[in-house]
Amino acid sequence: MSRNNNSRRNGVRMITIKGISNRGTNNFNLEAINEYLQSLNNRNEKKQTIGLLNYIPRSKTxxxxxxxxIKDKISALLDVNIQKTLSLLNIFKWNIILLLNTVKQQxxxxxxxxxLNVDPAEAGSKILNGFTCTICTDVFNSTNTFAGFCGHRFCYTCYERYVKSKIQANQSVIKCLDYNCKILLKDExxxxxxxxxxxxxxxEASKLKFFRNFSSFKECPNLLCSSVVEYYSSLTLLSKPQIVKCKQKHRFCFSCSKGQHSIIPCDLAEDWLKKAATKFTNEENYETSLDSRKSKEWIYYNTKKCPKCNVDIEKxxxxxxxxxxxxxxxxxxxxxxxxxxxxxxxxCRDYTNAKVQAVKKFVYTGGKxxxxxxxxxxxxxxxNLSKSLHKKAxxxxxxCGTRLKNSYGMLIDYIKKLIKCEYxxxxxxxxxxxxxxxxxSRITEYQKSLEMYAYKSKNLIILNLDSLVSFELKxxxxxxxxxxxxANTIKELVDNGLDRNIWAFRD
Structure with missing residues (x-):
């Protein structure tokens, strides 16, 4: 760091960080950052809102x-190169609002x-004489060393062991070897x-790294789709499902990256899909083949989830x-x-006591x-049958002629609502x-009413699809x-129960 002792403003000595211009009271353009933050809050892009979730569907391109x-804009705002910008974005999980607010605060x-004030020439491999590594405490007459762009330098052997241990632990996001440093190492x-x-x-691990570690973006779980959904709401995701629709019109839950599961919490949906032993990424890929059932059954009965991070583990x-x-x-x-x-x-004493209760629970829930x-x-x-009606409509x-266009448009909208209600x-x-x-609860009572309305609506749609009659359309x-x-009454009933924590769920 270089200091300019002669630089003063209002009687206060100013410090200039090497390699960064001194603009106003800070080393960045605060006015430009405020303008950009304001533009993020007032996006002109098409907004879609479901529940508390704001999102934008995007194609891969x-x-x-x-x-x-984003990289170019942040690089310009902070006056740093692209590589350092990318590292900052990774550290902040591509949450640019959080990144810029941190800049304003600090x-x-x-x-x-x-x-960011370190000279880029300090990074990379270097052979040094008389170097002492603070990790292994060895003193070298001449040895190869390495440092990221943060400038924390250690002997090459220690860095190599550290990186390989992270790879063996299946970690693809690797920080600098210095314990207090936040900087991430680049892929190269x-x-x-x-x-x-x-x-x-x-x-292989890096292919999943971005979407696994950075919660602002999720890839559509449909195997035939490459669309991405960006989450930009400042609200924290709740345990309630957040259903979004990608660029290819596939619906899925943003919270858990599984197929849409309507009103029920993500953890219950995941447990159900394992119990049901069905291959299900979203409604377009719904299958019940014997092979997929056997595969899901094997996972259900031979693996358990880590209680902390929810990863499947086989013993x-x-x-x-x-x-x-x-x-x-x-x-x-x-x-x-x-x-x-x-x-x-x-x-395990706890397991022995729980096993007795589990046997009783199994007898109770088996037929149910x-x-x-x-x-x-x-x-x-x-x-899925209603979807075929939707395509036919x-x-x-x-x-059809001009006279029937409005009628068919209304019918298509009714079929969309019917599909949602059937799910x-x-x-x-x-x-x-x-x-x-x-x-x-009154859920089962409302469920019967919903089933009756869905049945009547579907029958009328089938009967009138080929020749629309104005009276029947009404x-x-x-x-x-x-x-x-x-359907809205049921959703409100479930959501209120989840918010007030009044539902008692079976283990």
Whole structure:
């Protein structure tokens, strides 16, 4: 850092950080940052809102272009090069509002805290004489050393061991070796320490790195789709499902990156899909093939989720003391509680007591499961049939005369609402399965009404699809309105119960 002792303003000595221009009271253009933050809050792009979630669907090409625009803009605002900008964006998980607000809050200190004042020539590999490594404490007459752009330099051997240990632990986001440093290593820097085989492993992990670690963007879970959804609301995601629609019109839950699951919380939806043993990424990929069922069944009965980070873990040998490879949490394989209170590697008192209750619960829920599953499967099938009606209505709309265009447009809108309600009925069956006492709520009563409206609406649509009659269209409109009103009532009932924590769910 270079200091200009002669630079003063209002009797206060100013400090200039090397390589960065001194603009006003800070080393960045505060006015330009405020203007950009304001523009982010007033986006002109098309906004879509479902519940508390604001999002923008983008194609893969649009997404890459958008990221480049962000990098260029932040680089210009902070007066740093693209590589340092990219590192900052990764540190802040591409949350540009949080990044710029941190700059405003920390002001000059931001450049020091994130090593932006370090000369780029200090980074990379260098052979030094008389170097002492603060990690291994060895003193070298002459040795190869390495430093990221933060300038924290260590011997090459220590850095190599550190990077390889992170790769073996399946980590693709690797920070500087200095304990207090926040700077991330670049991909090309990590590659310096890896063999060809290790580099292949790292590259595979890196393919998932962006979407796994950065919550502002999610990739559509449909295997045939490459669309991306950007989440830009300042509100924190709740445990309630946040259903979004990608550029290719695939609906999925932004909170858990699974297919849409209507009204029920993500953890219950995930448990249900395992129990049901169905291959399901979204409604377009809904299958119940024997192979996919067997695969899901094997995962359900042979793996458990880490209690802390929710990663699937298989136990293939050894004691019950487990150490999660992803978050390093130590827990008991049997009871899934933190291992610190256990004193026996092969037995668990908590698990023994819980096992008795589990047997009773299995007897109670066994018959109930098939009843709820059959209704769930039935209405997914009905929703897929309604989609074929939707496609047919679009075909008829293109070939009809001017007089019928408005009528077919209205009918298409009614079919869309019917599809949503049929998916909701399917997931209501799941929700009531997990409730310890469904009779305490009025959900089952509303569910029956919703099923009746959906049935009547669908029958009228099928009968009038080829030759629309004005009177019948009015009947469909009335039934559709009642159906939507009932669906909204159910959603409000479920959401209020979740907000007030009044629902008691079966384990």
């Amino acid at each position: 649009e997404f890459k272009t958008y990221l480049k625009l 002001k000059d200190a931001f450049y020091i805290n994130y090593s 820097e990590i590659a310096l320490f890896l063999s060809t085989e290790e580099l292949k492993i790292y590259n 293939n040998a050894g004691c019950n003391h487990m150490n999660c490879y992803n978050c390093k949490f130590h827990f008991c394989w049997l009871c899934l509680k933190e291992y610190i209170n256990h004193n026996n590697f092969y037995e 499961f098939m009843e709820h599953f059959n209704n769930y499967e039935k209405y997914y099938y009905e929703a 679009h075909t008829l709309l293109k070939g 909701m009925i399917a997931w209501i069956s799941v929700f009531t399965y997990y409730l310890t006492d469904p009779s305490q 009947k469909i409109k009335t039934i559709n309105a009642n159906m939507c009103k009932t």
